[in-house]
Amino acid sequence: MKRTTLLLGTLLIAAVAMGQNEKYYQKMGETLGQFANINSVEDLQNLANQFHVIAGVETAEWLPLYYEAHCYVLMSFMDQQESSVRDGYLDRAESLIDQMAEKAPGEAEVYVMKAFYHTGRLVIDPPGRAMNISPLISAAIAKALSIEPDNPRARFLLISNEMGTAQYFGSDTAPICEKARQLLQSWDDYQLKSPIYPNWGKNEAEGIVTSCDQ
Amino acid sequence: MKHHILFSLFILLSVNLLGQSFIKGTVTDAHGEALTGANIYIEGTYDGTTSNLEGIFTLETSETGEHILCIEFIGYKTIRREININSDSLRLDAIELKEEINELNAVTITAGTFEAGDKKKSISLSALDMVTTDGSSGDVYGAIQALPGTTTVGESGKLFVKGGDSRESKTYIDGTLVYVPYSSSSPNRSVRGRFSPFMFSGMMFSTGGYSAEFGQALSSVLSLQTNAMEVQDQLNISLLTVGAELGGTKTWDNASVTTSIGYNNLTPYMKLVPQYTMFEKEPQSLTGDISFRLKTGKSGMFKFYGTLDRSSLTTIEESLENPGSTYTYNLVNHNQYINASWIGEIRKDWILTTAFSFTNNLNRISVDSMKLNETLMGTHAKITLKHRFSDRLRLLAGSEWYSRTYGMEYPVAEMEHGSYTDNTITGFMEAEMYASSRFITRLGTRFEYSDYLNRSSISPRISTAYKLGDRSQLSIAYGWFFQDPDNPFLLQTRDLQFERADHYTLNFLMNGESRMLRTELYYKQYRNLVKYGLNDDYTYDFINNEGKGYAYGLDLFWRDRKSIKNGEYWISYSYIESIRDYLDYPYASVHNYTSKHNLTLVYKHWIERLRSQLGVNYSIASPRYYNDPNSDTFNGEKSLPYNSLNFNWSYLLKQNVIIYATVSNLLGTKQQFGYTYAAIPDENGFYRSAPILPEAKRWFLVACLITLSRDREINQLDKINQY
Numbered sequence: 001m002k003r004t005t006l007l008l009g010t011l012l013i014a015a016v017a018m019g020q021n022e023k024y025y026q027k028m029g030e031t032l033g034q035f036a037n038i039n040s041v042e043d044l045q046n047l048a049n050q051f052h053v054i055a056g057v058e059t060a061e062w063l064p065l066y067y068e069a070h071c072y073v074l075m076s077f078m079d080q081q082e083s084s085v086r087d088g089y090l091d092r093a094e095s096l097i098d099q100m101a102e103k104a105p106g107e108a109e110v111y112v113m114k115a116f117y118h119t120g121r122l123v124i125d126p127p128g129r130a131m132n133i134s135p136l137i138s139a140a141i142a143k144a145l146s147i148e149p150d151n152p153r154a155r156f157l158l159i160s161n162e163m164g165t166a167q168y169f170g171s172d173t174a175p176i177c178e179k180a181r182q183l184l185q186s187w188d189d190y191q192l193k194s195p196i197y198p199n200w201g202k203n204e205a206e207g208i209v210t211s212c213d214q
Numbered sequence: 215m216k217h218h219i220l221f222s223l224f225i226l227l228s229v230n231l232l233g234q235s236f237i238k239g240t241v242t243d244a245h246g247e248a249l250t251g252a253n254i255y256i257e258g259t260y261d262g263t264t265s266n267l268e269g270i271f272t273l274e275t276s277e278t279g280e281h282i283l284c285i286e287f288i289g290y291k292t293i294r295r296e297i298n299i300n301s302d303s304l305r306l307d308a309i310e311l312k313e314e315i316n317e318l319n320a321v322t323i324t325a326g327t328f329e330a331g332d333k334k335k336s337i338s339l340s341a342l343d344m345v346t347t348d349g350s351s352g353d354v355y356g357a358i359q360a361l362p363g364t365t366t367v368g369e370s371g372k373l374f375v376k377g378g379d380s381r382e383s384k385t386y387i388d389g390t391l392v393y394v395p396y397s398s399s400s401p402n403r404s405v406r407g408r409f410s411p412f413m414f415s416g417m418m419f420s421t422g423g424y425s426a427e428f429g430q431a432l433s434s435v436l437s438l439q440t441n442a443m444e445v446q447d448q449l450n451i452s453l454l455t456v457g458a459e460l461g462g463t464k465t466w467d468n469a470s471v472t473t474s475i476g477y478n479n480l481t482p483y484m485k486l487v488p489q490y491t492m493f494e495k496e497p498q499s500l501t502g503d504i505s506f507r508l509k510t511g512k513s514g515m516f517k518f519y520g521t522l523d524r525s526s527l528t529t530i531e532e533s534l535e536n537p538g539s540t541y542t543y544n545l546v547n548h549n550q551y552i553n554a555s556w557i558g559e560i561r562k563d564w565i566l567t568t569a570f571s572f573t574n575n576l577n578r579i580s581v582d583s584m585k586l587n588e589t590l591m592g593t594h595a596k597i598t599l600k601h602r603f604s605d606r607l608r609l610l611a612g613s614e615w616y617s618r619t620y621g622m623e624y625p626v627a628e629m630e631h632g633s634y635t636d637n638t639i640t641g642f643m644e645a646e647m648y649a650s651s652r653f654i655t656r657l658g659t660r661f662e663y664s665d666y667l668n669r670s671s672i673s674p675r676i677s678t679a680y681k682l683g684d685r686s687q688l689s690i691a692y693g694w695f696f697q698d699p700d701n702p703f704l705l706q707t708r709d710l711q712f713e714r715a716d717h718y719t720l721n722f723l724m725n726g727e728s729r730m731l732r733t734e735l736y737y738k739q740y741r742n743l744v745k746y747g748l749n750d751d752y753t754y755d756f757i758n759n760e761g762k763g764y765a766y767g768l769d770l771f772w773r774d775r776k777s778i779k780n781g782e783y784w785i786s787y788s789y790i791e792s793i794r795d796y797l798d799y800p801y802a803s804v805h806n807y808t809s810k811h812n813l814t815l816v817y818k819h820w821i822e823r824l825r826s827q828l829g830v831n832y833s834i835a836s837p838r839y840y841n842d843p844n845s846d847t848f849n850g851e852k853s854l855p856y857n858s859l860n861f862n863w864s865y866l867l868k869q870n871v872i873i874y875a876t877v878s879n880l881l882g883t884k885q886q887f888g889y890t891y892a893a894i895p896d897e898n899g900f901y902r903s904a905p906i907l908p909e910a911k912r913w914f915l916v917a918c919l920i921t922l923s924r925d926r927e928i929n930q931l932d933k934i935n936q937y
Contacts, residue, residue, distance in 0.1 A: 027260055042251055046264040049253035052286070053262035056255070082727050084318045091318070092288055132415055132441075139445035165869060168825070 024058055028196040032067070041079045044071045062104040063196055069096040069113055070198075076120040083124045090124075093117050108148035109198045115140035115157050137161070152190050153201045155183050163208060177212035184209050235299055237273040239306035241265045241285060249311060252287040257294070275299065285309050289319065291605075315605040315651045321681045323656055325691035325721040326422035326734070328361055346829045346862060347816055354407040354414075355396070358436065359833075360814045362734070362769035362786045363421035366835055366856055367807050369887040369906050371404035372396055374807050375421050376738060377765030377792030378433025378715075381700060386428070386437040388517060388555045390571035391616065393592035397499075398547035398577055400529050402890065402906050403491065408523065408549070413505075414438045421769075422717040422736055423691025426642040426658030426675045427598065427612065432697045432715040432740070440517060443507040444470035448923040452476075455916045456483050457499075468509040475502045487914060490907040492530040494542055499525035514558030523549045534892035534902045546578040563602040567612075570595045585625045589633070590701075593617040606648045610658075614640040620701040632705045636666035636698065644675070652681035662696060664712070666704065671696040671712050689721040699744045703757050711759050714742045728775035737766040743796035752893070761796030765808075781819040788812040803849040806888065809835035809856065825866040833858045840888030843901040853888040872919040879912045 031050045038044055048071035055064035072093035076086040097117055101110050115137050122133045141161070144154035159180050166173045184205050192199060241252040248269030255262025261275040273283075278299050283306075285293040290311035297304060313319065322329070347357040355373055359366050365374045372380035385395040387409070396405040416439035420428075428435045444463045452459040461474030479498040503521035510516055528544040555569035570593075577588040598612030621633030644658030655678045663670040675693035682688060696712040703710060716739045724731040743761030746754045767790035775782040789811055795802035815832045835856040841849045862876035879885065887906040895901050 023260070042267075045251035049251070049255075049262060049264045049286075052253055053255040053260060056284075057258060057260060088289055088316075088318050091316075135445050169869060 025196060027054055032196060041075050044075045047071050062100045065096045065100040066109065066113055069093045073117050073120045086124050090117065090120050106147065108144040108151045108154060111140045111144035112153045150190060152183060152187050153198065156201045156205045159183060160208060180205060180208045180212060234274050234276055235301050236303035238303060239271060239309055241269045241309045241311060243311055244313065249287055252285055254285050257282040257284050287311055290314055313651055315648050319651045320648060321652055321654050321679045321687055323654060323677045323679045323689055324723045325677055325689040325719040326420050326424065328419040346818060346827060346864060347831060352411055354409060354411050358419055360786055360816055360831065362771045362788045365807060365809050365812055366833055368856060368885060368908055369402045369404060371406060375434035376736060376767060377790055377808055382431060382433035382697060384431035384435055386435065387553055388440055389567060389569040389596055390553060391594040393573040393590060394549060394575040397525060398545060400527065400543050400545055403909060413440055415441045423677055423693050423719045426644045426660040429640055429660055429662055430697050432695050432713060440519060443509060444472055446923060448921055451920040453918045456480050470507045473504040487910060489910045491909050494530050495528040497527040499523060510558060514556065516556045519553045521551050532904065534904060535894055537902065541582045544580040548576040550574040565600040567598045583626065587623045587625060589621040591619045608646040610644045612642055620705065622705060634666060634704055636664055638662055638664045654679050664698065666708055667710060669711050685726055686724045691719040693717055703744050706754055707757050711742055715740050730773045732771040734769040739764050745796050746798060748798060763794030763796060765790060765792035767791060784816040786814040800848050804839045806838055806840045806849060809838050811836040827864045829862040831860040843891050854884065854886045857883040870921045874917045874919065876915050877912055882911050
């Protein structure tokens, strides 16, 4: 009797736990699916809200925070309103990234998002901000690569930075194009730790290679 | 028991089997305008939705019973409402979100103030501007002089603000006083700031009505924030036509160290470019500095900066008292400066700042065989506590200790050595109150007690700002400001009181995305200024506090980063009327460091194809007055108007190499800053004179800045890349 109770109890807990976990993956999967249909700032806000709700339930997870931050950074790029509105989105992203970095300090993707976020700050006012922010972008990319040298998003950000500099100085872009091609070839070799892990950037990397081929 | 478990299972399952219910409502702001994109969700569940274009939402949920409904929107305060869900749909009253007052939407006090930081909406002057604005080769004070409210005093180089003497303007770094912010030089030769503009990432320049946090300044406060932690290891090499500098940065996850050493020697330059001043030994200096950053805990930051500097020069001056003869003026300056600070959030919404600075400055002056040593040792310790009660009320309280020992000694002459030490204790408190994001009032008071003078003062400060529209605002400031009399007077007597200035400032600001118009009207009243007579041996007689004066004026500033592609320009104009009766003035008169009209035009252009930024700066100022002892009128003579066209060029040679060149007074316009007169008249009762000239007709500088690092991504592009 006692044993049965114990067994049933364990099963029950396991079932609930698995249910929770399944529900989390299912919910994340559903929400991530909506990324494909983003057309406006409103769509992104809607998506950010959904990730926020998930983050509120799954307080141990960092991925909902990651995607919510991602939405806000994308909003800062997309919204052509004045800088205070765009900085407002980034203030929100900043606090999410801080929370996420605390939960998962060893994840390369955290620093990739950090680099992306700093880029958002930079493009609002390049003349006024480049001096302070450019080094932060480079440092975040370097940190991500030190954790995971083969992380395709970190490599992509690095290549796109190098490309910008090379084009600016009119120097040879061939070696960078070669790096971009290699990145694209090996892109799918990178094993995602789970189906809901960050998986963006391939299209953008293809964009670089395409412009190289022209 | 078994039943219990089955029952629990049943409950668990049944929750999911129950029907869905709907929660409906509308989200608006305080004016009833619909809010689109608000997040509405049931706390602790996956159930949430977003308000649509009409602010309407429909939340579908399978939950029942008591729950908390959260309504969140960026820039607004979150509402948490208790709801009871049954199977029916729930219709809520209109939900009104209150705007949260934050750094981005709140009105800021602009009366008297120019502020620039990382995230601020209106950047009036960034650290970068300081390098690329003027012809003075990256001098902080040279760039500040392109702002309205300042007067260019060519033979000084220091800050003169709204009719105030340069000693009435104080510089603070990370909250503490810099006792000796300028380099030392011989009389009537222009000086520079001691600190590189690249050290700073934020600045606040207030020309009146400043916060109760700042004291001991009658005219203005320049408060500079040093850079946060460095994030990349690098080596910097700077080669200049007048010297060289080598610096390095080492970083860790939570700390960074930067150190540099620099040597300047103007001998080769001055041999090449003719100078008005005659040198026996051209200016040279050796400087070393180190700065350290350490992140402590979650939000804490410890900063340390220390620098050692030695500079010297020897000039040959013509004697006005003995025509045809000359004397040598030799100056050796030793300066040591330390600044340490810690800032951190000790509890939620409680921010503690502690800061400390120490200055030791020695000027060894020899005029032929006459020797004079001037020493100043200053300490400033400060603690402030800031508490945010809510987004509408913030309180700042703090206390300071200033200690200063000033001395003059005459190593060879049989003259008495003099020195004095003053300790000043202060306390201040200030409240910032927002009636709404459009209206702020700042009320403060400051107490100071000086043990040397045995006097105390209480200064009230009040300022407000009100947003008239999205882009325009009105701001006013009023306050009393006190300052100790100047060192030479205190050396002789302690029977003096604080000098006092009252400021009244009215400011109107229009601030678009990349355009800014700032106008300011002000009135300043001075009292208790030091006045004295002179004895036959040129020592001070009857030093008293009966001096007084006033100043009023208008400042205009227009900055446009939009109208010209790849270009930006500013126009800065100041009108001032300033009268004083102080020092040895026989009666109230205009003083010699004020120009009635000051106009500065700055233009910068980025040429993509040449990877270059060109900067042009044109300054013009109406004549200043000076005193001719041969004339009956005091301060009645007019100098030449000031006119200078400066030019600078920054060229990105390679990713990590910048070439920078600047020339001041490109056109070679005649510059003359009045006359100096002999201390005693000649046999005919006539005071001989000599014109006060700049060091040279023009000033040239070429520099090459190289950055080396392991990471190829790092470059100095950031330092000049404007567009």
